Amino acid sequence: MLNKVMLIGRLVADPETRFTPNGAQTANFRIAVDRNYKQNEEWKKETLFVRVVTWTILAKKVSDYFKKGNLVYVEGRLQIQSYDKNGQKQWFTDIVAHTAFQLEKRIGTQQDDPGATQSIPSSGMTAEGIEEYDFVPEELEEIQ
Secondary structure, X not given: OOOOEEEEEEEOOOOEEEEOOOOOEEEEEEEEEEEEEEEOXXXXXXXXXXXXXXXXXXXXXHHHHOOOOOEEEEEEEEEEEEEEEOOEEEEEEEEEEEEEEEOOEXXXXXXXXXXXXXXXXXXXXXXXXXXXXXXXXXXXXXXX
């Protein structure tokens, strides 16, 4: 069986960090993922908002470095859960990430525009620790 999801999108808010009763750190964030498609000779854009959950070392790195507006790559597994609310079963879907990294770095000094971005990969982060990328991974080259 295979359960793998790869997404590129922008954070819609800063990550929310919490700790479990036994001290494990978790960080949740949502990304906006755009899809362009053509309908009757007209281009349309559809945006999907996806909730991402990270744990332990990856959660710490996400909490420290990810900010609203960052363009990020997320890889993980799909998780669907349910809960009861007022006698009705409610379903929600998360991506449990094992890899996440920024696809652009913030650049700027006091002379430059502090909000300027440069589309170069930032340090990659995985659940096992930090991994440095000197290049855009092959899977992402076609997307850019």
